[in-house]
Each structure stands twice: as structure tokens, then as C-alpha cells.
Amino acid sequence: xxxxxxxxxxxxxxxxxxxxxxxxxxxxLTHTAVSREHEAVRMAGGVLGKLEKSKLGSFFLKLFTKxxxxxxxxxxxxxxxxxxxxxxxxxxxxxxxxYILKNPNIHTSVTYNxxxxxxxxxYPLYILAIIVTGLYILFMPASPxxxxxxxxxxGKLIISMVLVSMSPYLMITLLTFTQQITKxxxxxxxxxxGYVKIATEEFTSALYKMRNIIILGNTPNLILGGGAFLExxxxxxxxxxxxxxxxxxxxxxxxxxxxxxxxxIVLLIIGIYGLIAFRxxxxxxxxxxxxxxxFFSSFExxxxxxxxxxxxxxxWSFLQVFYAIIIIVFAIGITVAPQDIYNNYGIGLxxxxxxxxxxxxxxxxxxxxxxxxxxxxFTLSGVFLLxxxxxxxxxxxxxxxxx
Numbered sequence: 001x002x003x004x005x006x007x008x009x010x011x012x013x014x015x016x017x018x019x020x021x022x023x024x025x026x027x028x029l030t031h032t033a034v035s036r037e038h039e040a041v042r043m044a045g046g047v048l049g050k051l052e053k054s055k056l057g058s059f060f061l062k063l064f065t066k067x068x069x070x071x072x073x074x075x076x077x078x079x080x081x082x083x084x085x086x087x088x089x090x091x092x093x094x095x096x097x098x099y100i101l102k103n104p105n106i107h108t109s110v111t112y113n114x115x116x117x118x119x120x121x122x123y124p125l126y127i128l129a130i131i132v133t134g135l136y137i138l139f140m141p142a143s144p145x146x147x148x149x150x151x152x153x154x155g156k157l158i159i160s161m162v163l164v165s166m167s168p169y170l171m172i173t174l175l176t177f178t179q180q181i182t183k184x185x186x187x188x189x190x191x192x193x194g195y196v197k198i199a200t201e202e203f204t205s206a207l208y209k210m211r212n213i214i215i216l217g218n219t220p221n222l223i224l225g226g227g228a229f230l231e232x233x234x235x236x237x238x239x240x241x242x243x244x245x246x247x248x249x250x251x252x253x254x255x256x257x258x259x260x261x262x263x264x265i266v267l268l269i270i271g272i273y274g275l276i277a278f279r280x281x282x283x284x285x286x287x288x289x290x291x292x293x294x295f296f297s298s299f300e301x302x303x304x305x306x307x308x309x310x311x312x313x314x315x316w317s318f319l320q321v322f323y324a325i326i327i328i329v330f331a332i333g334i335t336v337a338p339q340d341i342y343n344n345y346g347i348g349l350x351x352x353x354x355x356x357x358x359x360x361x362x363x364x365x366x367x368x369x370x371x372x373x374x375x376x377x378f379t380l381s382g383v384f385l386l387x388x389x390x391x392x393x394x395x396x397x398x399x400x401x402x403x
Contacts, residue, residue, distance in 0.1 A: 078218050085211035085265060089204040092272060096200045097189040099276050100323050101182055103175045104284045106168055111284055115168045118291045125295070126161040133157060153299075160298040164291045171287040171313075178317045185324035195331035199382070202334055203268060205370070206379045210261045212372050213348050217261075260347075264375075264383065271386035279319050279390070286313040315394055322393045323386075330382040342376045349373035 106112060133154045163170065187193040192200075286293075286309070293313060297306030334342075344350065351371050385392075 074218055078215050081211055081214050081262075085207050088265070088269060089207040092207070093200055093204045095189070096203075096272070097186050097192045097196060099272060100186065100320055100327075101179055101189065102276065102280060103179055103320075104280055104287070106172050106175070106287050111287060112168055114288045115171075115291065118288065119164055119167065122164055122291055122295050123161075126157060126164070129299075130154065130157050130161075156298050160294055163294045167290040167294060168287070171290055174313075174317050175283065178321055182320045182324045185321070186327065195328055195335075198331040198334060199327045202330070202379055202382065203272075206375050206383065207265060207268065209348060209372060209375050210264050213261045216349065216373060264380070267387050268383050271383060271389070275387070275390055276323075279316055282312075282316045286316055289313075311398060315397060319390060319393060323389060326385055326389050330385060333382070334378055337376075337378045342378055343371070343374075346374055346376040346378075346380060348375050 104111070106115075133150055136150050185193075186196050289309060290313065293306055293309040295306070296302040297310060348371070351374065
């Protein structure tokens with residue numbers, strides 16, 4: 001039953017997404033056709049020119065003006081932000097722990113076959129190195145120290161050859177180990193820990209607030225900047241009022257001004273989806289290269305390359321554990337944050353300031369509940385911490401392996 005509901009929900013989302021894309025294409029293509037830069041299309045011999053001669057066609061052409069399409073673009077932009085942000089927030093709320101716990105399946109035919117292929121390439125090299133080392137020990141005159149090193153290398157080659165043959169299973173064991181540690185910290189996806197819920201609610205709340213800020217920023221243009229649209233509506237008497245505000249730019253807010261809150265949404269998407277997906281692909285890469293990592297670590301002159309490759313493999317594997325630690329730090333920070341700083345320092349429309357000025361609660365301020373247009377500096381810091389997590393980890397934990 002649950003699978004059936006999920007399929008219906010996914011189908012509904014695909015239909016809505018398709019409609020939004022088609023609406024976007026329609027608005028922009030028609031906007032181009034009727035723009036002032038393409039007035040030549042309106043010549044008497046053109047399609048638009050013929051439509052203008054008829055009463056009904058003239059009425060519709062008044063609707064399809066450049067100004068009206070600019071107004072429609074703003075409406076579309078607001079709807080797109082609303083729908084997209086809601087979907088992202090809902091997905092994060094449901095699957096946040098799932099995404100952090102996600103690891104690639106090394107047993108898939110393509111990945112496993114590639115690893116086995118590289119193992120088959122390395123086998124002849126191992127056999128050659130073992131034969132040369134054995135001949136050196138048996139027949140070449142050398143100092144006791146040189147013979148001891150040759151015997152040590154011979155043992156390393158045997159062990160390394162066995163480890164290379166087991167490399168797919170070694171990678172699976174490593175990923176299972178890091179996944180179990182992360183699960184102990186975050187809990188199961190169905191029943192996450194309390195601090196995970198705090199962090200998830202904070203992230204989703206920040207997305208909804210950014211959505212509200214973007215919509216609020218476009219509202220003045222939608223109401224007062226659509227003078228040309230009002231001209232063709234029953235409220236045409238409001239045209240002069242709207243144009244007066246529009247031309248004086250007292251409340252004019254361009255769509256580009258919403259770039260900072262959009263950037264915040266993009267950073268959160270990259271921090272949760274992008275970097276976790278990038279880690280997923282990097283793990284596949286280092287799993288495929290693990291035979292070479294073990295091979296290079298077996299020889300003194302390539303030991304540095306092997307150590308670097310092993311560090312990368314371990315760091316990308318343990319990144320999900322570091323993500324879990326970031327979630328704990330963020331949740332604790334939100335919990336113990338001083339309320340006066342949490343409620344008054346950040347970005348957006350701070351209703352506390354308006355309440356203090358008016359002398360009573362208007363809702364959403366310090367006495368009226370959560371502010372729907374204000375994001376605390378603590379939440380912003382948490383988003384950047386999530387986004388910069390891999391950089392922080394790779395900066396502090398590189399060069400930990402012995403030379």
C-alpha cells in the first residue's frame with residue numbers, strides 16, 4: 001500500500017514538473033514573439049497583424065504584451081520557487097538520514113567487474129616481482145641487511161597479492177563499518193535520534209523561510225508593478241496608481257534581488273544532495289582503484305602514492321561519520337543558543353523590531369511564535385558548516401597515516 005502511494009506521489013510530481021517546464025517555455029517563447037524588439041512580426045502581412053484587425057484578436061493581443069509577459073514571468077518565478085522549495089523541504093524531512101547513510105553497492109556487476117579486471121592486470125606484475133625478489137635472495141650476493149630487506153619485501157608481496165585479490169570485500173567491509181558507526185550516531189532512518197530531528201526541522205524551516213522571503217520580495221512587483229496588466233483587467237482604474245509606484249520605484253524589487261536567498265537554498269541543496277552524491281561517486285572511484293592502492297603501498301619507491309590513495313579512500317569513507325558529527329554539533333548549538341541572539345541576529349524581515357516599534361505582538365516575533373521571514377545566524381552557520389564539512393575534514397585529517 002505504501003509503495004502504491006509513493007508511486008502515485010512520484011507520478012503527480014512528474015506531471016506537475018512537466019507542466020511547470022512547459023509553462024516556462026510557453027511564457028518565454030511567447031514573450032520573445034511579442035517583445036518590442038520583434039515588432040516587425042506585427043506587419044500587416046504577419047499573423048499578429050491579421051489578428052489585430054479582428055475584434056477578438058485585438059482583445060487577445062492587448063493581453064499578450066511584453067509588460068504582461070514580464071508580469072507572468074514573475075508569477076511563474078514565485079510559483080516555481082514555492083513548489084520547488086516545498087518538495088525539497090519535504091524530501092529532506094523524510095530522507096535526511098537515508099542520504100547520509102547511503103553507500104554504493106560494490107557488488108554491482110559493473111563496479112565488481114572493473115575491480116576484478118584491475119586485479120587481473122596486477123597479478124602478472126606481482127608474479128614477476130615475486131620471482132625477481134626470490135632470485136635476488138637465492139643467487140645475488142648481498143649484505144645481510146640487503147637480504148633482510150629482500151625477504152621482508154618478499155613477505156609484503158605475498159600479503160599484498162592476497163589483499164589485492166580481496167579488495168572488493170575489503171571495501172565492502174570498510175563501508176559497512178563506517179555506515180554502522182554513522183547509524184549508531186544518527187539512529188535508524190525510521191527512528192532517528194532526537195538531535196537529528198532538531199537539525200532536520202531547522203534545515204527545513206530555513207528552506208520554508210527562504211521561500212517566504214523570496215515570495216515577499218516579489219510581491220510588490222506583482223501587486224504594484226503590473227500596471228500594463230491592470231490595464232487589460234477589470235481593475236484598469238488602478239493602472240495609474242500602479243504605474244506611479246512602478247516608475248518612482250518606491251517599492252520596486254527586481255527579481256535579481258532575490259539572488260541571496262536563492263543562493264542559500266542552493267548551498268543547502270549542495271550540502272545535502274550534491275556533496276553526498278559526490279561522495280557516492282568518489283567511493284566508487286576509490287573502490288575501483290583499491291587494488292592499485294594496495295599495489296603501490298607494497299613498494300618503497302611508490303609508497304607515497306599508495307599512502308595518499310589510501311588516505312583518500314579512508315577520508316571519503318568516513319565522511320558520512322563526519323556528517324553525523326556535524327549534525328550533532330549543529331543540533332547542540334541550536335539547543336543551547338541564547339534566545340535573544342537566536343531571535344534577533346540573522347537575515348530576513350525581523351518582526352521583533354516591528355513589534356518593539358508598535359508596542360504589541362503582530363505574530364511571528366518574540367511573543368508571537370516563530371518568525372516566518374527571519375533566519376537566525378545560528379541556522380546560517382549550520383548550513384555553511386554542512387556545506388564546508390568535506391573541506392574541514394580533509395584539511396584537518398590529511399597526513400594522518402604514518403610515512
